[in-house]
Amino acid sequence: MTSRQDISAMRRQYGEVGLVESDLPSEPLALFNTWLADAAANEIVVEANAMVLSTISNDLPSSRTVLLKDLTQDGFTFFTNYGSNKAKAIEDNSNVSLLFPWYPMERQVIILGSAKKITRSESEKYFATRPRSSQIGAWASEQSSEISSRQELEKKFKEFEDKWPDNTTIPTPPAWGGFVVYPTSIEFWQGRYSRLHDRIQYVRGENNNWHRKRLNP
Numbered sequence: 234m235t236s237r238q239d240i241s242a243m244r245r246q247y248g249e250v251g252l253v254e255s256d257l258p259s260e261p262l263a264l265f266n267t268w269l270a271d272a273a274a275n276e277i278v279v280e281a282n283a284m285v286l287s288t289i290s291n292d293l294p295s296s297r298t299v300l301l302k303d304l305t306q307d308g309f310t311f312f313t314n315y316g317s318n319k320a321k322a323i324e325d326n327s328n329v330s331l332l333f334p335w336y337p338m339e340r341q342v343i344i345l346g347s348a349k350k351i352t353r354s355e356s357e358k359y360f361a362t363r364p365r366s367s368q369i370g371a372w373a374s375e376q377s378s379e380i381s382s383r384q385e386l387e388k389k390f391k392e393f394e395d396k397w398p399d400n401t402t403i404p405t406p407p408a409w410g411g412f413v414v415y416p417t418s419i420e421f422w423q424g425r426y427s428r429l430h431d432r433i434q435y436v437r438g439e440n441n442n443w444h445r446k447r448l449n450p
């Protein structure tokens with residue numbers, strides 16, 4: 234029998250480098266881009282562009298990881314199956330949160346916003362850049378629905394592989410595409426000594442300008 238871990242004793246000393254108002258840009262995407270680049274350059278951070286997407290459906294929250302694939306003034310884009318649980322939840326309620334957990338950097342970013350589908354042509358453009366096996370995988374998986382066995386999934390993959398031999402173009406599945414999350418709030422968290430962490434939240438005002446405030450840790 235394995236012994237129970239003492240989780241309560243897990244504790245880490247956070248660093249000296251913090252968020253100083255005089256260094257901060259007036260709008261958050263510039264800071265986000267700097268932090269994303271820092272995370273991507275950090276060899277301990279795996280999948281720097283992985284983010285936890287939380288949705289609400291029938292008043293119940295649910296979370297899962299997706300990959301950030303584009304970031305513009307329109308927001309944060311990820312790709313998925315439009316028949317999946319997350320896509321159905323977004324149809325129900327477009328309010329979502331995104332969380333980037335960059336633990337090795339003692340950093341976290343939490344985004345609140347509203348998700349909407351991107352255009353079919355934008356989705357097709359990205360789908361065309363995906364590795365062939367991922368393209369076939371997207372056809373083979375009816376994401377979030379029950380499947381009888383692993384063998385069944387692999388059989389479907391093989392069928393689609395045979396349907397589109399090498400050198401043929403694999404079309405974008407009708408139920409596959411992107412969502413873009415238009416941010417209304419972006420909070421940057423930086424771990425500091427004595428649990429006096431820095432939290433800077435940017436909130437979008439009615440005139441589209443960002444307002445910045447410091448929150449208690």
Ligand SMILES: Cc1cc2nc3c(=O)[nH]c(=O)nc-3n(C[C@H](O)[C@H](O)[C@H](O)COP(=O)(O)O)c2cc1C
Pocket residue numbers: 280283295296297298299300301311312313314317318319320376377
């Ligand atoms: C690191 C990582 C990256 C992932 N990226 C994606 C992604 O970009 N799109 C996606 O649909 N699922 C992605 N997944 C799988 C999702 O977390 C999830 O299992 C799947 O989308 C089904 O979620 P749903 O049933 O809540 O819709 C990823 C999982 C991990 C661990």
